[in-house]
Amino acid sequence: MNSQRIFFSGNIKFLRExxxxxxxxxxxxxGLTRSKLNALENGHTKAPQPDDYLNYSMYFKISVDNLLKVDLSKLSELKLRDLEAGNDVYMTGSNIRILAITVDKGNKENVEYVPVKAKAGYRSGYADPQYLAKLPKFSMPNLPRDKTYRIFPxxxxxxxxxxxxxxxxxxxxxxxxxxxxxTPCIVVLSGExxxxxxxVTVNDDATILLSSYNCIYDPYTVSAEEVLEIWEFYSFQSKEIPNIEGNDQIMKVLLDVQKQVTELVGNK
Known part of the structure; x- marks a missing residue:
């Protein structure tokens, strides 16, 4: 007996909200009555008609297969937008990676470099293998093999x-x-x-908080819909040695405060 759980009612409520x-x-x-829609969302209609599945699928641009088999509320906003774009990664029940990549002659993934002058084009071509094929590529043998990497200036x-x-x-x-x-990340934003x-801090309300190490810059939030990709920091390369003088000053202040607190406690 097929015991697979059906998520249709919860999914259509989630997508509406x-x-x-x-x-x-x-x-x-x-083209439904509110009472019928309410019954569908609450699972009171035990055998929805094929037209009901198709109507929701066409309106939300999510396949019937995913409406039935996948708990959409558990997916990230990125995955939801990929489903809406036709990248039906859950059709077979397996988590297929949808990221466009390039490989070398040995079928190993390249590490593409996105130059400053290519930043504007990357926003429109990030999912296009032909665009990625034109970017500079590197082979970095010390990187773990279970991830996909890219270099951004x-x-x-x-x-x-x-x-x-x-x-x-x-x-x-x-x-x-x-x-x-x-977590420090490169965040690729849409539009202009x-x-x-x-x-990066991902909030529960589908917004993403972006903050800087440099405290003179105020943090700000963007909606998940504005974000195309997120790449987590792994390492950096620079021609300059990082200036740690500022960090030394902060540490000195903290140590002075700690010393004063210790002295106050000792005097009690």
């Missing part, structure tokens, strides 16, 4: 003590929810926005 639609609004768009001083114009080697992050708070090197 994800788009901030009321039951009345969505029912009108789908940095600009500005927001992440000091990592020097400006450093080359950041990063690991591709498929599941954004796996990122620990304040740039990709940035920041500390």
């Amino acid at each position: 994800r788009k901030n639609l009321s039951q009345e609004t969505l029912a009108e768009k789908l 940095t600009e500005g001083d927001s992440m000091l003590p990592i020097p400006e114009d450093s080359d950041i080697t990063c690991m591709f992050v498929q599941d954004w929810k796996s990122i620990k708070p304040q 926005k740039d990709f940035v090197f920041k500390q």
